[in-house]
Amino acid sequence: MDHVDPARSERQRLKALLAEHGIQPTAQRVRVAEVLFCRDQHLTAEQVIHALGRNGSHVSKATVYNTLNLFAGKGLLKALSLDRECCRFDSNTRPHHHIHVEGTGELIDVPPGSVEFSRLPPLPAGAEQVSVEVVVRVRRPG
């Protein structure tokens, strides 16, 4: 008989992921990670809190915020700020770009190879480039 529990092994994988990034894998942090890292997505803090509720796993609001900031600080999330609404946390931390749909607020990931530059601006003296991020804003007519 096979006793593998997929949810359990997923939790083990997440614990390892957190530990690798110097984060103590507490129960609450693993629950937040379950919500975030099941796929590439861009969630607001509020969406994370709701998703936890739907999962039946409660984590206090303050801990969610602290955890999101902790994950972002350790490189497990990228904090996005694309419109004047609240911050979104991108579970895809590889370099990439975005298409931002006006009106719906929908965000679409663009792989880095889909954008190429033939010219980039000179950097200020002494500064070193950290990243180049492109946001293509689009509208759905109608």
Added chain:
Amino acid sequence: MDHVDPARSERQRLKALLAEHGIQPTAQRVRVAEVLFCRDQHLTAEQVIHALGRNGSHVSKATVYNTLNLFAGKGLLKALSLDRECCRFDSNTRPHHHIHVEGTGELIDVPPGSVEFSRLPPLPAGAEQVSVEVVVRVRRPG
């Protein structure tokens, strides 16, 4: 004798600018415009409020917010959202890009000709492109 008052004629110019954009040029709105449009800059709402105070021209907080949103809606300002801090209003509404200095939060305008693309991503079906904006993030080592 010459009776030209430069501050006064500047105010006349701003009144005309607001009127051209379908904005009733009230005293408060002209005061906010004086702060914003003296040069290309990126100010937060709070910075606008402080600048008004320094000018000796008081405008209530709610009116400042309403005015900034009104100007942005009418195309006199572009609302930026580059980090998780509050929204900045860019008095340069021509297409352009930005260099964002980590740590200081400094924002540097990049003219559109300084960036050229040899490839851009396909847009979602039926969507039309509104703008392409590049943010180069840099760090000053030390």
Added chain:
DNA sequence: TTCCTTGCAAAACTTTTGCATTAAA
């Protein structure tokens, strides 16, 4: 024990709104 984490509530902060007053058309 010692250090770190959690949860709750309260605080801080940015932005919006309700409404009486005032100014403009």
Added chain:
DNA sequence: TTTAATGCAAAAGTTTTGCAAGGAA
């Protein structure tokens, strides 16, 4: 006179913080 704009205070929304209690090392 009729409409629009202002100012204040209060409300709403997001995020942070203080602190007592709980858990892990």
